[in-house]
Amino acid sequence: MELLTQPIGLSHYLVVSALLFVCGVACMATKRNLLGVLMGIELVLSGANLNFVAFGSPYLQSKSLGMDGQMIALFVIVLAAAEAAVALAIALNYYHTHATVDVDKADELKG
Amino acid sequence: MATDHYPHMPPINWPSVFFLFFAITACAFAVAVVVTGNIVRMACYLVVSLSAVAGLFFLAGAEFLGAAQLLVYVGGTMVLLVFGVMLTAQGPFVSMRTGGGQWVMALLIVCALAVILISVSTIVPAWNKPLPANEKPVASTASESARLGMGLLGLRTERLESPPDPAAGGMSGYLLMFEIISVHLLVVLIGAAYLARARRRKDEG
Amino acid sequence: MIMAEYLIPYISPWLAYLLVGLVQCGLLLTVVLLVAAVCNWLERKVSARIQDRLGPTRTGGRFGWLQSPADGIKLLTKEDLVPAAADRRLFLIAPYVSFAISLAVYLAIPWAGGNAFSADPQKAHDWTCVRLDAAVFFIMAVSGLEVFGVILGGYASGSKWSLYGAMREAAQVISYEIPLGLCVVIPVLIAGTMDLVQMGNQQSGWFWNWYLLHDPFTFATFWIYITCAVAHTNRAPFDLPEAESELVAGFLTEYSGFRWTIFFMAEYGAMFAISALAAILFLGGWNGPIPVAQILGLTWEHGAIAGYAGDVLGFCNLFAKASAGVIFMMWLRWTLPRLRIDQVMTTCLKYCLPLASIMLAGVLAWNFTLPGRMFFGISPGSPPRMEKQAETMDESSSEGVAVSLSRDPQERIANWQFQIANCKLND
Numbered sequence: 001m002e003l004l005t006q007p008i009g010l011s012h013y014l015v016v017s018a019l020l021f022v023c024g025v026a027c028m029a030t031k032r033n034l035l036g037v038l039m040g041i042e043l044v045l046s047g048a049n050l051n052f053v054a055f056g057s058p059y060l061q062s063k064s065l066g067m068d069g070q071m072i073a074l075f076v077i078v079l080a081a082a083e084a085a086v087a088l089a090i091a092l093n094y095y096h097t098h099a100t101v102d103v104d105k106a107d108e109l110k111g
Numbered sequence: 112m113a114t115d116h117y118p119h120m121p122p123i124n125w126p127s128v129f130f131l132f133f134a135i136t137a138c139a140f141a142v143a144v145v146v147t148g149n150i151v152r153m154a155c156y157l158v159v160s161l162s163a164v165a166g167l168f169f170l171a172g173a174e175f176l177g178a179a180q181l182l183v184y185v186g187g188t189m190v191l192l193v194f195g196v197m198l199t200a201q202g203p204f205v206s207m208r209t210g211g212g213q214w215v216m217a218l219l220i221v222c223a224l225a226v227i228l229i230s231v232s233t234i235v236p237a238w239n240k241p242l243p244a245n246e247k248p249v250a251s252t253a254s255e256s257a258r259l260g261m262g263l264l265g266l267r268t269e270r271l272e273s274p275p276d277p278a279a280g281g282m283s284g285y286l287l288m289f290e291i292i293s294v295h296l297l298v299v300l301i302g303a304a305y306l307a308r309a310r311r312r313k314d315e316g
Numbered sequence: 317m318i319m320a321e322y323l324i325p326y327i328s329p330w331l332a333y334l335l336v337g338l339v340q341c342g343l344l345l346t347v348v349l350l351v352a353a354v355c356n357w358l359e360r361k362v363s364a365r366i367q368d369r370l371g372p373t374r375t376g377g378r379f380g381w382l383q384s385p386a387d388g389i390k391l392l393t394k395e396d397l398v399p400a401a402a403d404r405r406l407f408l409i410a411p412y413v414s415f416a417i418s419l420a421v422y423l424a425i426p427w428a429g430g431n432a433f434s435a436d437p438q439k440a441h442d443w444t445c446v447r448l449d450a451a452v453f454f455i456m457a458v459s460g461l462e463v464f465g466v467i468l469g470g471y472a473s474g475s476k477w478s479l480y481g482a483m484r485e486a487a488q489v490i491s492y493e494i495p496l497g498l499c500v501v502i503p504v505l506i507a508g509t510m511d512l513v514q515m516g517n518q519q520s521g522w523f524w525n526w527y528l529l530h531d532p533f534t535f536a537t538f539w540i541y542i543t544c545a546v547a548h549t550n551r552a553p554f555d556l557p558e559a560e561s562e563l564v565a566g567f568l569t570e571y572s573g574f575r576w577t578i579f580f581m582a583e584y585g586a587m588f589a590i591s592a593l594a595a596i597l598f599l600g601g602w603n604g605p606i607p608v609a610q611i612l613g614l615t616w617e618h619g620a621i622a623g624y625a626g627d628v629l630g631f632c633n634l635f636a637k638a639s640a641g642v643i644f645m646m647w648l649r650w651t652l653p654r655l656r657i658d659q660v661m662t663t664c665l666k667y668c669l670p671l672a673s674i675m676l677a678g679v680l681a682w683n684f685t686l687p688g689r690m691f692f693g694i695s696p697g698s699p700p701r702m703e704k705q706a707e708t709m710d711e712s713s714s715e716g717v718a719v720s721l722s723r724d725p726q727e728r729i730a731n732w733q734f735q736i737a738n739c740k741l742n743d
């Protein structure tokens with residue numbers, strides 16, 4: 001009940017972003033589907049982004065990061081999109097050669 | 112009528128309510144992404160989770176960023192979803208089971224990470240208390256995206272009043288980063304198109 | 317002052333906020349549902365007229381105006397089928413996802429000017445659900461998500477037709493988002509803001525202040541926008557996802573009854589929203605071709621009643637323009653034959669995208685050579701716009717993105733100083 005009546009602090013945001021990050025890591029660790037691993041990466045990046053935005057928000061702290069937080073988050077979003085594009089291209093190539101997207105089967109370079 | 116029916120209870124803080132709503136949605140669907148085996152369902156849950164994160168951005172006053180998250184991130188996930196359908200919709204690849212050992216290892220790592228991260232995020236006393244009511248910023252963010260735009264052009268509008276920082280070289284903005292990222296995107300565009308181009312198999316001629 | 321604060325003296329605050337929220341949601345929902353119903357009826361009438369028929373004439377007396385409710389009742393009584401091969405959960409929620417997203421677009425659309433730039437912030441208000449600084453961006457983002465429900469429905473149906481329809485839709489919408497975004501950037505560039513309320517108010521006055529007539533490039537951009545918008549909402553001639561001759565009914569194949577209706581309402585909602593966006597971006601929004609409200613003195617300077625009357629007039633204006641856009645889309649649907657999928661992609665990637673890029677470059681060049689001029693460079697900027705800039709200093713707060721790229725470094729710095737002054741005033 002206290003949560004509903006009190007304003008939100010920075011640590012609330014940090015906890016949420018920590019949970020997102022952890023879910024992303026779990027996703028990366030447990031999925032065998034290449035696209036599932038990619039989704040885990042997206043979750044991790046989004047958790048990190050939430051952190052930046054929370055530290056940059058003037059609503060949560062009197063001395064915030066200011067524009068830096070939003071700027072870095074914006075760059076992360078753009079880079080994540082770029083990363084997803086390249087990863088998808090790799091996934092497509094992999095599927096063309098192996099007819100599967102199972103990452104455990106991609107061990108041909110193993111010495 | 113009385114102004115407040117429940118004098119013993121402080122009035123509900125609506126941003127907190129919305130925060131809780133978005134936070135719970137984001138986390139619940141993130142967990143659902145981990146638990147689900149079906150790739151398409153995973154992508155759907157991920158879309159919901161990322162949209163809730165966009166909601167959190169809006170709540171934190173980052174409107175431009177929230178819209179960017181919706182457009183780039185959620186849109187990008189949608190492409191993932193399409194690929195997921197394309198690559199896995201036929202036959203035996205719909206769900207790939209993960210071995211028990213992997214789950215145990217993952218759980219160990221995740222629990223350790225969760226304990227560390229959550230304890231760190233609540234350990235600093237200054238982060239725990241909300242902004243005092245008298246320090247509330249003006250609700251209007253009328254020029255927020257203009258500020259971001261000026262920052263990308265190399266001008267830090269919020270630092271104009273503060274004395275120049277000798278280490279940071281005055282009010283340097285993000286022009287260089289912006290340029291690097293633009294070139295990076297171009298490289299990625301060409302690279303991805305090259306990687307994913309339709310290639311004829313040798314036996315087809 | 318928001319609506320709920322008027323109620324707080326009488327009832328407990330949380331109840332006030334809840335009530336007002338429900339009322340606003342209800343209003344928005346009513347608008348969208350009414351629009352969908354009217355559009356459905358209109359579609360029948362327009363198609364009938366184009367094909368030299370009469371269309372519905374009997375239901376509800378003249379003009380068959382009760383046809384949509386009758387159809388609705390018929391659809392509600394139909395069986396709600398879920399195919400055995402379907403992914404049940406996703407199949408059931410897909411229409412609602414589609415509809416909710418199409419409704420969410422309406423959050424950021426302003427319906428009239430209001431006195432958003434009043435000197436007294438207590439009295440300032442606008443006719444938007446949520447006035448966003450990045451409203452244009454938000455609308456583009458959310459309207460791009462509408463494809464999500466269709467992909468879900470198409471995949472979850474467990475039918476090949478549905479899957480093909482959904483994949484086509486995904487390819488089409490994601491591709492057309494790029495030229496559509498470029499077209500939207502052009503008015504944003506001229507206005508120097510992404511706030512739709514400001515963009516609309518900058519086009520106040522006579523019709524030559526509309527961005528459609530700003531320069532030849534925006535005029536061409538408008539038609540590219542229309543093309544991309546039609547493709548973006550999956551209307552004919554770009555309605556490949558539900559091409560009856562090839563895919564039975566595309567992603568709608570397995571849907572029946574109420575859920576099918578929801579998909580349809582989502583489509584009409586999206587059509588209306590994208591037409592309203594076009595009206596605000598290019599056609600002056602709530603400002604009519606002739607500034608009737610200003611001539612009659614129905615502005616906020618003459619008191620609240622006159623202001624509200626002017627706003628209602630503006631609302632009618634915007635509504636008429638958006639409806640005209642919808643009717644135009646119907647006209648297209650019943651006039652042009654459907655394209656093949658490769659032709660659809662060719663139109664996007666080989667024609668719309670390069671053309672939109674050229675228009676963007678052209679508008680930039682035009683703005684460098686003839687800054688601030690309206691109506692193909694003939695009119696030296698509209699007086700109302702200048703006035704507003706002076707009185708609010710809010711108007712051009714990000715105009716520097718366009719202007720501050722000028723060649724002369726001194727001028728550029730001066731521009732930035734102007735920007736900075738505006739930024740500070742806004743704080």
